[in-house]
Amino acid sequence: MSSRSRASSASLPYLCSRVASVTVDSVAALLARISGPRRLEAGAIVLYAIVFVLLVAFGRPGLGISQGFYLPIVLVALAGGPVSGVAAGVLATLLCGVASSARGDLSGAGMFDPLAIRLAAFTAAGLAVGYFSGRGRRMLAESLDVLDDLMHLARREVATGMLTSEGIQARIADRLAWPGPFAVLVGEMDARSETAQRELMRRLVALAPPESEIAHVGRSRVALVTPSESPEEAGRAAVALEVALGVRFGWAFRPHDGDDPLSLFGVASERL
Numbered sequence: 629m630s631s632r633s634r635a636s637s638a639s640l641p642y643l644c645s646r647v648a649s650v651t652v653d654s655v656a657a658l659l660a661r662i663s664g665p666r667r668l669e670a671g672a673i674v675l676y677a678i679v680f681v682l683l684v685a686f687g688r689p690g691l692g693i694s695q696g697f698y699l700p701i702v703l704v705a706l707a708g709g710p711v712s713g714v715a716a717g718v719l720a721t722l723l724c725g726v727a728s729s730a731r732g733d734l735s736g737a738g739m740f741d742p743l744a745i746r747l748a749a750f751t752a753a754g755l756a757v758g759y760f761s762g763r764g765r766r767m768l769a770e771s772l773d774v775l776d777d778l779m780h781l782a783r784r785e786v787a788t789g790m791l792t793s794e795g796i797q798a799r800i801a802d803r804l805a806w807p808g809p810f811a812v813l814v815g816e817m818d819a820r821s822e823t824a825q826r827e828l829m830r831r832l833v834a835l836a837p838p839e840s841e842i843a844h845v846g847r848s849r850v851a852l853v854t855p856s857e858s859p860e861e862a863g864r865a866a867v868a869l870e871v872a873l874g875v876r877f878g879w880a881f882r883p884h885d886g887d888d889p890l891s892l893f894g895v896a897s898e899r900l
Contacts, residue, residue: 665707672700683727694724701750705758713754721747796843796851800889811862813852814896815877835872859884
């Protein structure tokens with residue numbers, strides 16, 4: 629054997645392994661782009677085909693190959709809900725009938741016709757699985773809503789209900805996702821007791837412009853995120869709160885003074 633032939637035969641397994649690796653990677657990338665319900669439906673189609681072929685080739689009364697249709701019915705019901713599950717059961721019954729016709733062994737009549745029994749069993753299975761899968765999805769969505777509410781409450785003080793430092797930073801980050809301007813006001817409360825601070829914060833809530841977010845920052849500071857159209861308007865809002873509450877306020881305007889929470893808080897604190 630020549631050296632060229634030996635090299636070709638030696639490289640053949642390597643080429644085969646590379647082709648197999650590329651094929652597996654391509655299939656994995658394709659599956660990653662397909663949603664979960666679509667994957668279930670694709671798997672159901674493959675299983676329908678496999679069970680149908682087996683039923684045509686080897687099916688006979690009592691062997692139970694048609695029971696294999698339950699798995700694709702379950703997959704379709706999980707993906708689409710009760711209506712899809714019933715439709716999957718009807719399709720499985722039709723495939724059973726076609727397979728029986730192809731083998732030439734259709735038998736039975738009346739209410740105990742094997743196809744009628746299969747239709748009832750398949751559609752009942754699809755309906756039950758689809759109903760509970762749909763209910764499970766609704767419960768999951770509701771639990772996610774509850775989790776979102778809990779996360780929202782976790783960023784508020786228990787005593788006052790105001791946002792914490794983390795909560796106000798999250799609100800600023802949310803507003804930064806939109807191009808519109810706004811102002812950040814930071815105030816220093818001179819009140820010593822918690823009762824006096826709560827009274828000041830209660831008055832601040834009543835006096836703050838609409839759509840403002842208010843937070844208790846640290847031991848004696850409050851912060852506001854409030855709509856504003858210009859630096860001058862932000863400055864006037866700070867002065868108005870100082871006059872009404874007797875609390876010193878500094879302000880920062882987005883985008884003039886920064887475009888991130890730390891910059892805006894830093895500028896407002898410097899002006900304070």
